[in-house]
Amino acid sequence: MERSQDGGNLSGVQHIILVLSGKGGVGKSTISTEIALALRHAGKKVGILDVDLCGPSIPRMLNAQSKDVHQCDSGWVPVYVDQEKSISLMSIGFLLEHPDDAVVWRGPKKNALIKQFASDVAWGDLDFLIVDTPPGTSDEHIATVDALRPFNPMGALLVTTPQAVSVGDVRRELTFCKKTGLRVIGIVENMSGYVCPHCTECTNIFSKGGGEELARLSGVPFLGCVPLDPLLSQSLEQGKDFVQEFPNSAAYPAISSIARQILDMASPRS
Amino acid sequence: MADVPINAPQHCPGTGSTEAGKSSACQGCPNQSICASGTMSGPDPAIEEIKEKLSSVKHKILVLSGKGGVGKSTFSAHLAHGLAQDESKEVALLDVDICGPSIPKMMGLEGEQVHQSGSGWSPVYVEDNLAVMSVGFLLSSPDDAVIWRGPKKNGMIKQFLRDVDWGEVDYLIIDTPPGTSDEHLSVVQYLSVAGIDGAVIITTPQEVSLQDVRKEINFCHKVKLPIIGVVENMSGFICPKCKNESQIFPPTTGGAEKMCTDLNVSLLGKVPLDPNIGKSCDTGKSFFSEIPDSPATLSYRTIIQRIQDYCEKKKVTCFS
Numbered sequence: 052m053e054r055s056q057d058g059g060n061l062s063g064v065q066h067i068i069l070v071l072s073g074k075g076g077v078g079k080s081t082i083s084t085e086i087a088l089a090l091r092h093a094g095k096k097v098g099i100l101d102v103d104l105c106g107p108s109i110p111r112m113l114n115a116q117s118k119d120v121h122q123c124d125s126g127w128v129p130v131y132v133d134q135e136k137s138i139s140l141m142s143i144g145f146l147l148e149h150p151d152d153a154v155v156w157r158g159p160k161k162n163a164l165i166k167q168f169a170s171d172v173a174w175g176d177l178d179f180l181i182v183d184t185p186p187g188t189s190d191e192h193i194a195t196v197d198a199l200r201p202f203n204p205m206g207a208l209l210v211t212t213p214q215a216v217s218v219g220d221v222r223r224e225l226t227f228c229k230k231t232g233l234r235v236i237g238i239v240e241n242m243s244g245y246v247c248p249h250c251t252e253c254t255n256i257f258s259k260g261g262g263e264e265l266a267r268l269s270g271v272p273f274l275g276c277v278p279l280d281p282l283l284s285q286s287l288e289q290g291k292d293f294v295q296e297f298p299n300s301a302a303y304p305a306i307s308s309i310a311r312q313i314l315d316m317a318s319p320r321s
Numbered sequence: 322m323a324d325v326p327i328n329a330p331q332h333c334p335g336t337g338s339t340e341a342g343k344s345s346a347c348q349g350c351p352n353q354s355i356c357a358s359g360t361m362s363g364p365d366p367a368i369e370e371i372k373e374k375l376s377s378v379k380h381k382i383l384v385l386s387g388k389g390g391v392g393k394s395t396f397s398a399h400l401a402h403g404l405a406q407d408e409s410k411e412v413a414l415l416d417v418d419i420c421g422p423s424i425p426k427m428m429g430l431e432g433e434q435v436h437q438s439g440s441g442w443s444p445v446y447v448e449d450n451l452a453v454m455s456v457g458f459l460l461s462s463p464d465d466a467v468i469w470r471g472p473k474k475n476g477m478i479k480q481f482l483r484d485v486d487w488g489e490v491d492y493l494i495i496d497t498p499p500g501t502s503d504e505h506l507s508v509v510q511y512l513s514v515a516g517i518d519g520a521v522i523i524t525t526p527q528e529v530s531l532q533d534v535r536k537e538i539n540f541c542h543k544v545k546l547p548i549i550g551v552v553e554n555m556s557g558f559i560c561p562k563c564k565n566e567s568q569i570f571p572p573t574t575g576g577a578e579k580m581c582t583d584l585n586v587s588l589l590g591k592v593p594l595d596p597n598i599g600k601s602c603d604t605g606k607s608f609f610s611e612i613p614d615s616p617a618t619l620s621y622r623t624i625i626q627r628i629q630d631y632c633e634k635k636k637v638t639c640f641s
């Protein structure tokens with residue numbers, strides 16, 4: 052692992068995007084997964100780093116939960132999701148002996164593993180590295196931002212659901228970004244409205260518009276509303292490629308538009 | 322072995338041992354520097370002080386979930402409201418989600434402050450018999466972020482458990498952040514002598530959530546925390562127009578019901594998705610008084626009754 056000392060393993064990565072939210076369960080892992088798939092379909096090479104140590108969701112969402120990481124000279128070889136090796140993945144989920152083991156770690160141990168994730172994974176050349184984080188503004192977040200800072204991340208994608216309870220937490224996450232000098236790429240409002248499959252009536256189960264309003268008030272780009280879509284939750288349960296299988300579904304246009312905006316923002320830099 | 326911390330590796334010699342912090346097992350243990358310094362000999366005196374302070378609290382209930390956003394805070398708030406409808410009961414609600422406190426908003430207490438009294442911090446009262454404490458009351462603006470690492474969070478939790486002046490209380494409900502992390506370890510350790518009646522575990526029906534909740538159940542077993550039962554939240558949605566039900570978060574692996582059977586824990590009930598629940602959380606009102614006869618209210622009531630029965634039947638156990 053000679054290269055790991057100088058952090059050379061991330062030097063082949065063009066753009067690093069952190070997916071954050073102060074609130075739990077708003078769809079950080081979902082958005083991370085779908086954006087990765089959409090970027091892949093746009094011909095990009097994508098890596099996903101899952102730093103949610105207590106509740107890693109990405110392996111299941113990409114149907115990779117039974118795979119293992121291996122060691123090589125330059126560190127850990129990430130798990131490849133597809134045969135073309137266009138999506139690679141690193142998660143604590145691959146390091147646990149039993150999938151139901153609870154990772155009961157205090158901060159310092161988490162920080163150490165995150166540092167290792169940042170330095171010891173042999174990503175190779177990537178167009179995008181998406182970093183999925185746990186909810187909050189704590190050890191994992193500070194450690195991740197610190198470890199990635201030398202590689203000049205493109206910024207943070209903030210995910211919220213429309214309700215005030217969630218928007219309140221995301222306001223605090225904006226403060227976190229400001230304090231740590233992390234640029235905010237934009238805000239995504241997820242689970243925004245549900246269209247009944249029986250009568251097409253739209254119900255705002257988790258209210259509507261909170262994310263958009265927050266973006267306006269804080270002067271941050273708003274990237275779009277992703278509606279509640281049972282085809283999306285179903286795809287994630289089974290590790291299916293939603294972007295490929297359901298282009299006519301309710302959530303597809305929003306997801307592809309978010310990916311398109313990210314590509315546009317990234318292009319002048321590359 | 323009381324002096325082996327929960328986060329210690331398997332062959333920990335014990336924090337009171339002469340080998341503490343120095344044995345081969347200590348390599349890489351997060352406590353190594355504290356143990357090697359010798360200051361850990363003997364348990365934290367706060368644990369006894371907390372027992373003393375909480376001796377006026379009859380029942381302590383922890384609301385947990387490995388998964389984020391499944392409705393822990395919503396359930397905690399409604400459990401508190403539901404129990405407090407009996408005017409003869411004193412209810413206290415403590416929010417230990419330090420990075421994302423939702424309780425002040427859900428209880429309609431945003432902008433409230435705590436006051437220092439002679440014997441500690443005074444909680445904020447929603448009603449005469451319903452007291453609330455949250456880190457949210459200590460923040461000066463809604464944009465304030467609490468960017469704290471573990472040790473600082475643990476200090477805050479210790480203070481919350483030791484220094485809040487609850488008075489005589491029948492039920493203390495503790496809302497936690499998602500996961501199995503510093504906050505959870507601290508609460509369980511600090512209450513190890515005072516005792517906890519048990520944990521209510523919240524999940525949603527889909528496997529993405531259940532896979533985290535299984536971890537949480539293992540955590541409870543590991544720290545010998547009794548499990549009162551599991552609540553499945555956001556379970557199905559009835560369209561208000563055509564009254565047909567749809568599964569937005571599909572129970573692809575059998576939902577909480579199958580998990581409870583597999584792991585031999587009880588299922589306390591299911592709460593459907595109801596837009597009015599979210600609305601009443603945002604406006605800080607009790608859903609029970611807003612929509613008294615909805616299916617969700619009825620389901621909440623059954624669950625609360627089961628929790629009450631459990632607590633009354635069971636003597637508080639010390640699990641240290």
Ligand SMILES: Nc1ncnc2c1ncn2[C@@H]1O[C@H](COP(=O)(O)OP(=O)(O)OP(=O)(O)O)[C@@H](O)[C@H]1O
Nearest residue numbers: 075076077078079080081186278279280284389529
């Ligand atoms: N737009 C959507 N439509 C339907 N279901 C969704 C949508 N977005 C997310 N979900 C579902 O909601 C659940 C929570 O999403 P997810 O796990 O991505 O949240 P998270 O923010 O990563 O949670 P955590 O804080 O626990 O890490 C998942 O089961 C997911 O499938």
Ligand SMILES: Nc1ncnc2c1ncn2[C@@H]1O[C@H](COP(=O)(O)OP(=O)(O)OP(=O)(O)O)[C@@H](O)[C@H]1O
Nearest residue numbers: 075389390391392393394395593594595598599602
């Ligand atoms: N049964 C329900 N129907 C509709 N909305 C609900 C329901 N239960 C919870 N909600 C809403 O879902 C959101 C998430 O709930 P809540 O904040 O209680 O989750 P949590 O588990 O405490 O989240 P965190 O992990 O961030 O602490 C809230 O906006 C809440 O109002």
Ligand code: SF4
Nearest residue numbers: 333342347350353356
């Ligand atoms: S450092 Fe302390 S807690 Fe960790 S293994 Fe050694 S004695 Fe046990």
Ligand SMILES: [Mg+2]
Nearest residue numbers: 079080103108
């Ligand atoms: Mg997640």
Ligand SMILES: [Mg+2]
Nearest residue numbers: 393394418423
């Ligand atoms: Mg909460």
Ligand SMILES: [Zn+2]
Nearest residue numbers: 247250560563
């Ligand atoms: Zn309908």
